[in-house]
Amino acid sequence: MQIDLKILDERARAHIPAYATPGAAGLDLRALLDAPLEIAPGETHLVHTGLAIHIGDPGYAALILPRSGLGHKKGIVLGNLVGLIDSDYQGELMISVWNRGSDRFRLEPFERLAQLVVVPVAQAAFRLVDEFDASERGTGGFGSTGTK
Ligand SMILES: O=c1ccn([C@H]2C[C@H](O)[C@@H](COP(=O)(O)OP(=O)(O)OP(=O)(O)O)O2)c(=O)[nH]1
Numbered sequence: 787m788q789i790d791l792k793i794l795d796e797r798a799r800a801h802i803p804a805y806a807t808p809g810a811a812g813l814d815l816r817a818l819l820d821a822p823l824e825i826a827p828g829e830t831h832l833v834h835t836g837l838a839i840h841i842g843d844p845g846y847a848a849l850i851l852p853r854s855g856l857g858h859k860k861g862i863v864l865g866n867l868v869g870l871i872d873s874d875y876q877g878e879l880m881i882s883v884w885n886r887g888s889d890r891f892r893l894e895p896f897e898r899l900a901q902l903v904v905v906p907v908a909q910a911a912f913r914l915v916d917e918f919d920a921s922e923r924g925t926g927g928f929g930s931t932g933t934k
């Protein structure tokens with residue numbers, strides 16, 4: 787599929803998101819910074835990408851997810867845990883970066899810090915009912931199928 791992409795800051799032109807391997811699901815997003823950004827433990831910063839996308843089709847959305855290596859090894863994840871990019875959003879892609887670790891982290895200009903995944907979306911219409919058709923699970927949740 788194709789998605790319209792706008793470059794909002796010329797520095798981002800050299801780093802148009804691309805899939806790193808033929809099977810990649812995520813497109814790495816880079817930090818558009820003038821200088822390295824020191825992120826103290828517990829701090830959250832909103833980081834620019836210099837890019838905007840317009841998905842334009844309500845049958846799709848994009849998710850911003852952490853990169854596994856940064857998240858696991860450095861504690862650098864997202865302040866909103868997951869970013870949701872609506873299909874009608876046309877503004878800059880912004881990344882909320884949260885240092886949940888115990889060490890300072892130095893984010894370098896144009897470092898890859900998160901990834902964008904395009905996903906199909908179903909927009910649901912709600913039909914009000916008094917009773918649901920029976921299902922095998924019914925109302926059982928939170929471990930009701932056993933814990934082992
Ligand atoms: O990590 C993110 C999350 C969201 N957005 C943009 C795209 C999204 O379409 C818009 C609104 O996000 P969301 O709906 O999650 O935030 P909200 O707090 O509900 O704001 P709004 O009232 O604008 O919907 O902000 C980003 O750039 N980065």
Ligand SMILES: [Mg+2]
Pocket residue numbers: none
């Ligand atoms: Mg919203």
